[in-house]
Amino acid sequence: MTTRIVDLAASSVRELNQALHTDKGHMHWQVLNPAGRHSIAAGLDAPATVEIDGHVGYYCAGMNKHASVIVRGNAGVGLAENMMSGRVHVTGDASQAAGATAHGGLLLVDGNASARCGISMKGVDIVVKGSIGHMSAFMAQAGTLTVLGDAGESLGDSIYEAKLFVRGSVASLGADCVEKDMRDEHKALLFGKLTAAGLAGAVDVGDFRRYGSARTLYHFHVDNVGAY
Amino acid sequence: MCGIVGLFLKDKALEPRLGELLAQMLEVMSDRGPDSAGFAVYGAGRPGFVKISLRAPAGIDAETLAATLRGAAGGEVELTVRDSHIIVEVPAAAEASVRAALAANHPEIAVVGSGERMEIYKEVGLPKAVAERFGLSAMTGSHGIGHTRMATESAVTTNGAHPFSTGQDQCLVHNGSLSNHNDMRRVLAKEGIRFETDNDSEVAAGYLTSRLAKGEPLGDALKSALGDLDGFYTFVVGTESGFGVLRDPIACKPAVMAETEHYVAFGSEYRALAGLPGIETARVFEPEPATVYFWERAA
Known part of the structure; x- marks a missing residue:
């Protein structure tokens, strides 16, 4: 397997992203000198592996389909x-809105993710080894958010059907988000997600608490009929 | 949008490069603010003297101005002209009379700020052009802050450009927009804080000046701001000996910091920090919302 190396000190992000679309002969890519540039490896649509050596800017690996981005x-x-x-793995921290609106795949953050992690998530599995910031999983619709550290304020505000697992403390829960029983099926689900993140056996599923929707906000309630 | 940057040097060996590093950080933030740009540099100061940063219209006769100000100061006055700005160094005791002489004889000249070490420069135009006009890359000092502006709350004018200063050696750059600035401006004006513009960010600077004047340390003044200033903000603040960062509790505006044993750097985006020496091994982190960060120089 040959690796195609793209140095962003010499090529533009647009050239890189174009090549990632047109050059299907290379399944392994290495990106050098990202220097915080935006939209690196966005819109990938093939099962290639893209390794980026350094800090990236906004929207990295956005809209990813099939690819593995490190x-x-x-x-x-x-x-x-x-x-x-696909799969997106960051060895450091992720800034705000990591995994926003994501429908599928696995997002693994080795460090911390800041505010609004998993906002409006629609089916993605997010695993954060550190802590997450405030308003995470806001209006989360489906998928799982697993946090080995702590969660900031208003976790899961206005949440629909996503499942949130937090090992540490939760500063506060948002509107209509409640703690739920951690039954065996949830432990099995969580174990599966941890395994996919390479964390099987590294942490005990029994240390996590589960949070989800109380379902009082998004179901029509007959008592409110007069308001319509 | 707007871009803000800040660099606080812990290592004196880097001080000759302060301007060069700050200029490069500012230029990278052009995408976030192409309207205008400005910066404050804390360079060498002479004890007992004050540097007044002035902005003068084109064609001003520096020699005549110097003569007027010497008369007002009753002694030594040193002028350094950099494009549209003039730095006037006067004995601290003569500052009030020099300011009065300026107001009386030169209403066309704006006072941008003053302090023992702080110099402020700002202009309309692309950040790279603004930095070059004033020769930022050749400036030296211990710390500096900068701003690239995309105007939202007030007009694209030089007066609306950052940094804002309302107190000695104090200045602030702001990314965001404040919603209670009119009310706060009235409150502060009653206390005697003077405002030159309708700009929301100047109110934040005035607010901090007011708190510092009451004897609060910078860290406490920033903490008070969390309760009193409403809106979106990431502030980077400079004082004679310190450098502070504060984000609003919602963290609407981006911020990233890097720290090594040689410096602390702030950028709206990591791109602004990517060219700093030793950034590869720096601790790069996002400052927490509603959390005060500040660093002071050892006296």
Whole structure:
């Protein structure tokens, strides 16, 4: 397997992203000198592996489909936003709105993710080894968010059907988000997600608490009929 | 949008490069703010003297101005002209009379700020052009802050450009928009804080000046701001000996910091920090919302 190396000190992000679309002969890519540039490896649509050596800017690996993107550094706002499938792994921290609106795939953050992690997530599995910031999983619709550290304020505000697992403390829960029983099926689900993230056996599923929707906000309630 | 940057040097060996590093950080943030740009540099100061940063219209006769100000100061006055700005160094005791002489004889000249070490420069135009006009890359000092503006709350004018200063050696750059600035401006004006513009960010600077004047340390003044200033903000603040960062509790505006044993750097985006020496091994982190960060120089 040959690796195609793209040095962003010499090529533009547009050239890189274009090549990732047109050059299907290379399944392994290495990106040098990202220097915080935006939209690196966005819109991938093939099962290639893209390794990025350094910190990236906004929207890295956005809309990802099938590809595996590894960032050796920190990521800016909107990492893996609207990911459809594949895998995105950041060895450092992720900024705000990591995994926003993502439909599928796995997003793994070795460090911390800041505010609004998993906002409006629609089926993605997010695993954060550190902690997450405030308003995470806001209006989360489906998927799982697993946090080995702590969660900031208003976790899961206005949440629909996503499942949230937090090992540490939760500063506060948002509207209509409640703690739920951690039954065996949830432990099995969580174990599966941890395994996919390479964390099987590294942490005990019994240490996590589960949070989800109380379902009082998004179901029509007959008592409110007069309001319509 | 707007871009803000800040660089606080811990290592004196880097001080000759302060301007060069700050200029490069500012230029990278052009995408976030192409309207206008400005910066404050804390360079060498002479004890007992004050540097007043002035902005003068084109064609001003520096020699005549110097003569007027010497008369007002009753002694030594040193002028350094950099494009549209003039730095006037006067004995601290003469500052009030020099300012009065300026107001009386030169209403066309704006006072941008003053302090023992702080110099402020700002202009309309692309950040790279603004930095070059004033020769930022050749400036030296211990710390500096900068701003690239995309105007939202007030007009694209030089007066609306950042940094804003309302107190000695104090200045602020702001990314965001404040919603209670009119009310706060009235409150502060009653306390005697003077405002030159309708700009929301100047109110934030005035607010901090007011708190510092009451004896609060920079860290406490920033903490008070969390309760009193409403809106979106990421602030980077400079004082004679310190450098502070504060984000609003919602963290609407981006911020990233890097720290090594040689410096602390702030950027709206990591791109602004990517060219700093030793950035590869720096601790790069996002400052937490509603959390005060500040660093002071050892006296």
